[in-house]
Amino acid sequence: MVGKRTLRAAALLLVPVVMATATGCWNRREIETIGFVLAAGVDEAQEEGKIQLTVLIAKPFAIGAGMGTHGTTEEKPFWVVSSTGYTVFEAVRNLLSQSPRRPFWAHNRFIVVGEEFARKGIGDVLDLFCRDGESRLRVWIVVAKGAKASDLLQTEFELERMPPEGAMGLLEAARMGLSTVGEDMLNDFLQRLEGEGIDPIATRAEIVPRPQEFDIRGELKREKIGGSLRLTGAAVFRNDRLVGWLNKPETRGFNWITGKVRSGIIVIEKPGEEGKFIGLEILRAKGAFKPEVKDGRVTVTVKIEAEANVGDIQGFIDLFKSPELWASMERRMATVIENEVLAAVAKAQELGSDIFGFGAELNRRDPKKWASEFRDRWDEEFRDIDVQVEVKAKLRRSGLVLRSTRIRK
Amino acid sequence: MSKVEGGKIPGRQLMAVLVLSRVVPMTVAFPMMTELQVPQDAWIASLLGTLLSIPFVLLVVRLGLRFPDKTIIEYSELLLGKYLGKLVGLILIWYWISVVADVARELGEAYTIAIMPETPILVFMTVTGFLAANAARDGLEVVGRMGENGVWVVLFFLIVMFVLPYDEMRFKNLAPVLARGVRPLAAPTGTVVSFFLQFIVLGMVLPYLNRPKDAARYSVYAVLASGLLMTWLTVVLVAVFGPTVSHLAMPAFSLSRMISIADFLERIEAITMGAWTLSSAIKLALFLWASAVGLAQVFGVSRFQPLVYPLGAIAIAFGILFFESNLDLQRFLQFKNLGVYSLMVTLGTMGVLYLAALLRGRLPLGPGVRR
Known part of the structure; x- marks a missing residue:
């Protein structure tokens, strides 16, 4: 039987050996x-x-x-x-x-x-x-x-x-x-x-x-x-x-649908004055879509909620006096969004690529129908999907001024 | 016969070591994940497997408590007679040694795949194996305390891993639920159960609990705790990796590589490796201890300590020899291999022992056995 002392001495001797060999690894x-x-x-x-x-x-x-x-x-x-x-x-x-x-x-x-x-x-x-x-x-x-x-x-x-x-x-x-x-x-x-x-x-x-x-x-x-x-x-x-x-507007259309829009500028024509524009800054946005099957045809409803602030206005507007102007700006904003969404869908359908995942969502909602009716012919089906867009556009604030500067003539 | 192991541990330490040993096949390789045909239903398989495992664990505890101061090795001799009993004991010891072998190999594979591809795998296996063997030699109390302390660290690592990749999680990936019915879930559920069957090692630990009546409670807690952790992990994995999750060799490791908080807190896969290393080392220690004590009892050796190093060395050699490649190992971990093997060994032995106990129910069970 080896004594404890000898064992301890042996352990001490091991220390330098370990120190010398354990400095790194093969893959250092x-x-x-x-x-x-x-x-x-x-x-x-x-x-x-x-x-x-x-x-x-x-x-x-x-x-x-x-x-x-x-x-x-x-x-x-x-x-x-x-x-x-x-x-x-x-x-x-x-x-x-x-x-x-x-x-x-x-x-x-x-x-x-x-x-x-x-x-x-x-x-x-x-x-x-x-x-x-x-x-x-x-x-x-x-x-x-x-x-x-x-x-x-x-x-x-x-x-x-x-x-x-x-x-x-x-x-x-x-x-x-x-x-x-x-x-x-x-x-x-x-x-x-x-x-x-x-x-x-x-x-x-x-x-x-x-x-x-x-x-x-x-x-x-x-x-x-x-x-x-x-x-x-x-x-x-x-x-x-x-x-x-x-392109850029189409990409934003894609991002509207998939809910990835964070900010951006929406340019609308100024109501009642040709050749003048208004820039709106997107504050927040939500996007969602829901595919439905009616009589064997797929319809996708895209719902978008967007809020924006007025960023800049060309020409004179007294926002204070005309609430209907505010509403018409909101309508125009909604139209711009809708156009971007439809442009993205049209381009994707033309290319035959379901980048939005309409098919995947259909699968999530009704896996049986997806497997039996659509999975194998989704490429063709995707091209004739009817897409409905519902946009809720809200303008919230108009910056530090309520009326634009009026240029006296 | 003098006691081979003299320690006593509280129920919560038992729970800790059991949870840790179940965490190993989640954080290193995650065999159930590679078997998924329908990834979004992984959580169902995980939950189902956990629930199905509870009766088995209760069976082990119930039988064990009928022989309060005997290990499964000892009472199998009482129930089946000397030769058949020893044979059952040897089968179980073989099973534990094989667990040690593939845990060591898994850990080594994980290290070599993930960070140090050129380092010989034997290095990781021997270092961890040696560490675990040292703990096992010091007896159950040391293993238990290692578990009690280690489990918090591992739990912390796991929770970091489960929460921080929130930016990458798309819970949409979890739908549709049961799109292809329950049939594809059979294999992954079986795998989940087959790893819970390793809890048969309870049979060795029960007599060393300081309050045996805690046994059932803490064992079931251990199953539930590790089952819930696993379910949580499957949800997160599917949310982050979607349909690609079943391709990953080490899903949990890949998961921690996805963490990126504000371009600042990233590349923290070291936490997963911490979880691997700690939990694997403790699992190795537990199973080495069990097989050494078991072997000592089968052959009537009075001390188990001298058996630990040789058993460890043999197990590690098996770990190297059993598997040609990582793919070989992963294939082995699938239900049709390891699953069936585990089912046969554990359910087979438990079935025989339980049957014998039932048949002998009215007969005197021999000296030292209380009803």
């Missing part, structure tokens, strides 16, 4: 050896059947340098680099032949897809982003209209040195202030792909060209400024293939 990564991917783009490669992956990697030393006394440095704080492979994973690994730092995906915010690639279906490239442990499901999916993803990733912003930061800001601002962007993160996108009677959307982005010779306002000290990025609505998918686009 020092921050100097990894490159943070902030956005990734997917295009078709030139070689047949291959995928071109473009990533935007942060350059940490250039970020810090920008904070010095000189204001900005001439060095871009990011690096855009492409590689190819038959699968996204292969392309990611192939980056290692160009990047001395191993790409690290946990901070990736965007998956950008070029239009051409998106039209052929993006299902196959999304797999890695949900399978891999580093990447997240909270990634925005952006489709570059009329451009390649690799070009979109070269765009820059005047107000943000790091383009993905700028794009995040833009996206947040547009979602909160305009409600004219399609907003689907990878998690929603996958659910819409998998769900019955519902199709995915994504954010639509375009490149705004900015030739340097003509634009000196707020100039960044660089050799060459690329284009900038603009969010212009939503990309509509059928299954995993891009089939078309919603």
Whole structure:
């Protein structure tokens, strides 16, 4: 029998051994050896059947340098680099032949897809982003209209040195202030792909060209400024293939129906005076829809409640004196909303893509009827759905003035 | 025969270790989820499975209380005679060892899949196994206290996980209810029950309760508490992941990755890993303890402590050898494999023992047995 003392001594001897071996793990990564991917783009490669992956990697030393006394440095704080492979994973690994730092995906915010690639279906490239442990499901999916993803990733912003930061800001601002962007993160996108009677959307982005010779306002000290990025609505998918686009009003129509409108400006014509407009700011909105089956035909009733404030008025109005004017402004506001909704529905029906999830809602309400009558022929049925819109529009306040300034002639 | 285990634990510690051991197949792999054909009905399967498990647990308690100071291993010898009794005991010990093996493997898989793909899986399994074995060697009181303290931490982690992804929850995903009837729910409900059957380990713990009359109450509480937690988790999972939920290898882990509060509180999957590690370690300790004490009693060894490390080492080796890949493990956890195996072992042994008790009801049960 070994004495307690001996055991204790042995345990003490173990301490340095443990200290020496337990300092880290197989998978430790020092921050100097990894490159943070902030956005990734997917295009078709030139070689047949291959995928071109473009990533935007942060350059940490250039970020810090920008904070010095000189204001900005001439060095871009990011690096855009492409590689190819038959699968996204292969392309990611192939980056290692160009990047001395191993790409690290946990901070990736965007998956950008070029239009051409998106039209052929993006299902196959999304797999890695949900399978891999580093990447997240909270990634925005952006489709570059009329451009390649690799070009979109070269765009820059005047107000943000790091383009993905700028794009995040833009996206947040547009979602909160305009409600004219399609907003689907990878998690929603996958659910819409998998769900019955519902199709995915994504954010639509375009490149705004900015030739340097003509634009000196707020100039960044660089050799060459690329284009900038603009969010212009939503990309509509059928299954995993891009089939078309919603422009900004149509996208807001989509957001009205799905209850995602947060704010935005509704412009109406001024009652009683041609060529003058009134801008209304949406305060809050609710949207809901209810599909019903009557005699084998589907009717969807969309109900929208919106509240707005008067933002600005062209020409003179004495709101104080004419309550009927107030009511007519509300009616016009309701009409604008209705038109946006109908435009979105018409476009979706034209593209044959149930982005609203009318079918999914039908399934929720009457799963038996859905399975027996509609599931297999929803594509055709969706195109002839009759959509009724009921809008309750309320104007609440008119800002700090009750009467506009009258110009004495 | 001297007592192999001399400790006594209160009922709430029993409840804590039982809840923790049921939490393991929710936070690591969630086998019932992968079997769902109709994800929106997951909560029904979970609730149904929980309720169906209560009679079984009561059966174990009731039989156990007829032999107040005997473990299931000991009274099976009394009921079935020396050889048949020992055989039943060995079957149960084998079952517990296999539980240890797949819990250790699950934990290792979880770590390797989620964060450290290149680290050999054996590292996680041995480290946790060693930890658990140390606790088990110190006896039931230590395991019980570990459970009592650990359960709050795990509960806190779980509640954070269940509440914080509120931004991503779409409760619409839960409709329609029972669209395809109850038939597709059979397998997931069976899986839920099959994991509750592991509560047969109660048979080892009952004689060491300081107030045996608490046994039924706290065991049922444990079933209900873990069942409700599980139901809550299924609701949240379906709300967040919708129809894609059944694709996930580790739903709870993926869930915690969805948490993002104001772009500030995010990437907190460490809490899920905390829940895994703590609950798995305590579960391993409980089942290692049970199998070591059981083995000591079967073979009439006076101390169970020397058996713990070897049993742990064997179980971990089994954990490595049983499964070729993670897919193999996940397939094993499905109802048609583990479920059927658990049903056969637990219901089979309990059935035989209960029948024997009924038949011997009027016969003297031997020395030391009170009615």
